[in-house]
Amino acid sequence: MLGEYRIEGRRAAEIAASVERAVGAGELAPGQLLPPMRELAADLGVNPNTVAAAYRTLRERGVIETSGRRGSRVRSKPATTGREYLGVEVPEGVRNVANGNPDPALLPPLAPAFAAAAAQGDREPVLYGEATVDPDLARLAREALDADGVPGGPLAVASGSLDVIERVLAAHLKPGDTVAVEDPGWGSLLDLVPALGLRVAPVGVDDEGPRADDVRLALESGARALIVTDRAQNPTGASVTATRAHALRAVLADHPDVLLVEDDHGHGIVDLPLHPLAGVTRHWAFVRSVAKAYGPDLRLAVLTGDEVTVDRVHGRHRLGPGWVSRITQRAVVHLWADGVLDTAEVAAAYRERRDRLIGALAERGVEAHGRSGLNVWIPVPDETGAVSRLLHAGWAVAPGARFRMGAPQGIRVTVATLKEAEVAPLADAVARAVGSVRSASTYR
DSSP states (O other), X not given: OOTTOOOOOSSHHXXXXXXXXXXXXXXXOTTOBOOOHHHHHHHXXXXXXXXXXXXXXXXXXXXXXXXXXXXXXXXXXXXXXXXXXXXXXXXXXXXXXXXXXXXXXXXXXXXXXXXXXXXXXXXXXXXXXXXXXXXXXXXXXXXXXXXXXXXXXXXXXXXXXXXXXXXXXXXXXXXXXXXXXXXXXXXXXXXXXXXXXXXXXXXXXXXTEEOHHHHHHHHHTTOOEEEEEOSSOTTTOOOOOHHHHHHHHHHHHTOTTXXXXXXXXXXXXXXXXXXXOTTSSSSEEEEEESHHHHOTTSOOEEEEEOHHHHXXXXXXXXXXXXXXXXXXXXXXXXXXXXXXXXXXXXXXXXXXXXXXXXXXXXXXXXXXXXXXXSEEEEEOSOHHHHHHHHXXXXXXXXXXXXXXXXXXXXXXXXXXXXXXXXXXXXXXXXXXXXXXXXXXXXXX
16 A cells, blocks of 8 residues: 555654655655554554544645545645646647746836835834834725725735735634635645645636535535635636625625635736625635736735734734735835836736637637636546647646546646737647547638
8 A cells, every 4th residue: 555665653743754754755645545544553553543643633734635434645735745746847849838827028027116115125124013014005905905895904914815815714713624615726725725734615616706506505514714716716717796796795694604715816917897705704804916917926915804814814924924024015015106017908918818719719619718817727528638638739738637626627728928829729739639529620
C-alpha cells in the first residue's frame, strides 16, 4: 500500500509528523491510500486511538482526507507542499492559455504610484501603533462599496482575497465545520478550506452563479459558512444576476446564523453590475482584491463586513503581520485617485476576447461558458484526453480537475492575451480534442 515508505512513531504527534514528512518529500504521493487505523496501530504497537488522533491532526492540517469506508488518503494537493500536481508543463513552442493571469498590456504602470507613496512615507513615516488602514484608502474603498450597494461596515486590509477568506473562516469556524463552496470553483480555495480542517460541501454553479437549491441543501445539511464569487468566477466566468441574488438572499434569510463570504473577483475587470448578498446573515464579509486589475504582485485586498467579523480579523492580523504596508496602501490610493486604469476599456477588452472564443466554439458545436472575467470554461467528456490532445496540437489549457470536486469534467482556457488571429485555430483544436460532431472544415 505504501511501497517503500514506512510510517513511524509511538505518539500521535510523531505518527502525524512521519506522514507529513513523507508527503512533503514526495515519498507519499497525492491520492496515496494510508493503512486502516487498526492495521497501522498493530504495526506500530500502539493503541488505535493514537493513530486516530494522528489521522485527525493530518486532516486538520489539510494533508489527508477521509471518505468513510473508503479510508484515508493523501489529498490531491496537500497543504504541506506547494507543488502543483495538476499543472500542465508547457513545452517550448506551445501556446499557454492555462495560467489564469491578466494581460500585462492592460495593467497600469506602478512606478509613479509607488514613488509618490514612498515620498509621502519619507515625509510622514508610519510607526508602530498607528492606524493600520490608510484613511484615504478607506474613504475611496467605502465610496466604491457604497456605489455598488454593499452594506456599511468597518474596513480592514489584508494581503489578497485568499488571505482575507482564510482569516474570516478562522475567526468564526472550528475544525470539522462544513463550508459550502462553488463546484467548479477556485482551486486554491478548494485546497484552503480542508487545509484549515474544515469540510467542503460542493454547490453547483451555472452562468448566473451558485444554484439556490444547491445552497439551500448545503445549509440545511449543516454547512456553517457559504463562499460566493460575485463576478468573474474562476473558472466558469459566472456572475451573480439580480434574479439569482434574490433567490440566494431568500435562502440565506432562512439561515441567519450562516457566515457569508463574498469575493468580488471581477472588481475592475468586468462591466456587469454587482448584486451583493451581504446583510442578510448576522455575520458576513465582502472582499475586493486589486490583483486582477492592477497586477498579481500588488498583494492587497479590502475587507468589509459586520463589526464582529472585521474586529476579529483585524485583531488577529495585528498579532501576526500587524498591517499591510502603508506604502502599498498609499500606492493603491494614487492608482485609484489618479484614474490610471480605464476599467471600462479593460472590461471591454476581456469581454471581446471571451465572446470571440465562445462564438467560434459555438460555430463548431462546442459548448462554452464565460459571462465575465479572464476565463472560458468548456465542458468535455474526457478532460485528461482533451488536455493531452490540445497540448499535442500546440495549446496548453488547464485541466478541470484543478477546479472541481463532483462537477462534470471540463477544461479552462484563459483568454486574457488571446489574439484575434488565434481564436479560429484554438477553436478548431478544441473541437477536435473534444470530439465535436462537426468537421472543422465547415467552420471556415
